[in-house]
C-alpha cells in the first residue's frame with residue numbers, strides 16, 4: 020500500500036445526501052491499533068470539519084467518533100420524525116452489505132445525531148443547520164470499547180464492483196491515520212464578553228410560572244435560559260472536547276457538527292441505553308451545589324436527599340419514565356429511593372430505571388415515548404410545553420433534547436443534551452434550565468442555572484478546578 024496519496028484525496032467524498040434509491044450501503048469493520056479518539060476527531064480537519072461527531076459514554080467504556088458523512092437523514096417537523104428516521108435507517112440497513120465480525124455494540128454501520136427539543140418552537144438562526152432531526156451515517160468511524168479499537172468504513176454505491184478500490188482507500192486511510200499528529204490548539208479560549216440574555220426578565224417569568232404552579236393543575240415546568248459569548252478568535256471544538264473529557268470524567272461527552280456550527284457538552288443524563296434486550300434509563304432531577312470541604316459537601320448532599328421540593332421534582336421524572344418504558348418491558352427494576360450523582364460542579368438526585376424489553380422494541384420508539392421527560396419538559400407534558408413555548412422566548416434547538424446513536428443491530432444510547440452550548444465562528448451560546456415546582460424560589464433557580472453553565476464555561480476557559 021503506498022502512502023503517496025495525499026490527504027487531500029480524502030476530501031473527495033462519496034457523499035450522497037439525497038434519497039436516490041439506487042445506492043446501497045457497503046460497510047466494513049476492522050480492528051486497528053490504539054488511537055486516541057481526539058486524534059481521530061482532528062484527523063485531516065480541513066476536509067472533515069462540519070461533518071464530524073464525538074461521543075464518550077459516562078462510564079468511559081465506549082467512545083464513538085465519526086468523520087465525514089456517507090449519508091444524511093432528515094425528519095419532518097412533527098412527532099412522526101422519530102419513526103421517519105427509524106424507517107429510513109431500516110430501509111438502508113435491509114439492503115446493505117455489511118462485514119463486521121465483531122459483536123460489539125457501536126461497531127458497524129451506525130446512525131449518530133439528534134432531534135430538536137420541540138419541533139413547534141420558534142426557530143432561531145443559531146440552530147438553522149440542525150433542523151428538527153439530523154442524523155449522520157459517518158464515512159469513517161472509530162469505536163473504542165474496553166481498550167479495543169475498531170474502524171468502520173461506510174460507502175454508498177450502486178454495486179460491489181468498486182469494493183476493491185474502496186478497501187484500498189480504507190487501508191490508505193488507516194496508514195495515514197497512524198502517522199497523524201494532532202494539530203488542535205492547547206490554548207484556552209479568550210472570552211471577550213458574555214451576556215446572560217434577559218436575566219432579570221427571566222427571574223420575573225419564573226415568579227409568574229411558580230404562581231401558576233400553585234394555582235393550576237400544572238405541576239412542573241423546566242425553564243431554561245441562555246448565555247451568549249464572544250471570543251477573540253474562533254473556538255476550536257477539539258480543544259473544548261478535550262477539556263470536557265478531562266474536567267467531567269463521569270459525564271457523557273458529545274459533539275455534533277453541522278456546517279459551521281458545533282453543538283457540544285458534558286451531559287450527566289442518559290435518556291435511554293439499549294443493549295440487546297436490556298434497557299436502562301436515568302432519572303436525574305433535583306440539584307444542589309458542591310463544596311470543596313468534604314463535610315460541607317456531604318451536608319449539602321444529605322439535605323438534597325431529604326428536601327421535599329427536590330424530591331418532588333425528581334419523583335415526577337421517575338413515574339413518567341416508568342410509565343413510558345412499561346409497554347416495552349417484560350421486566351422492570353426501579354429502586355425505591357434516589358441516590359446522589361455528583362459531578363464536579365453540581366450534585367443531583369439519581370434513580371436508574373432498568374428493564375428487559377419485549378422483542379422488536381425499537382430504540383427510536385422508546386426515545387419518542389420518553390421525550391420530553393419531566394427533567395426537561397414538565398408535568399403535564401403538553402401544558403408544560405405550552406408554557407415553555409410561550410414564555411421561554413428562545414429556541415432550545417438540540418439543547419435538552421435526545422442526542423445519541425443507534426447501530427444496525429438495534430443497540431444504541433441517547434442522552435438529553437444538557438450542560439451544552441453551540442459554537443460558531445467567534446461566538447457561542449450556552450444553555451441551562453431548572454425544574455420549577457410549587458415552592459421554587461426564583462433567585463435560587465437563577466443560581467442553579469448559573470451553576471449549570473459552569474461545565475461549558477470552565478471547558479472554554481481551560482480551567483482545571
Ligand SMILES: C=C(O[C@H]1C=CC=C(C(=O)O)[C@@H]1O)C(=O)O
Pocket residue numbers: 241243288303304305306332367393394395419437438450451452453454455471
Ligand atoms: C435542565 C437542566 O437540568 C435538568 C437535569 C437535572 C437537574 C435538573 C434540576 O434540578 O432542575 C434539571 O431538571 C440543565 O442542566 O439545563
Ligand SMILES: [Mg+2]
Pocket residue numbers: 304305306332453454467
Ligand atoms: Mg432543580
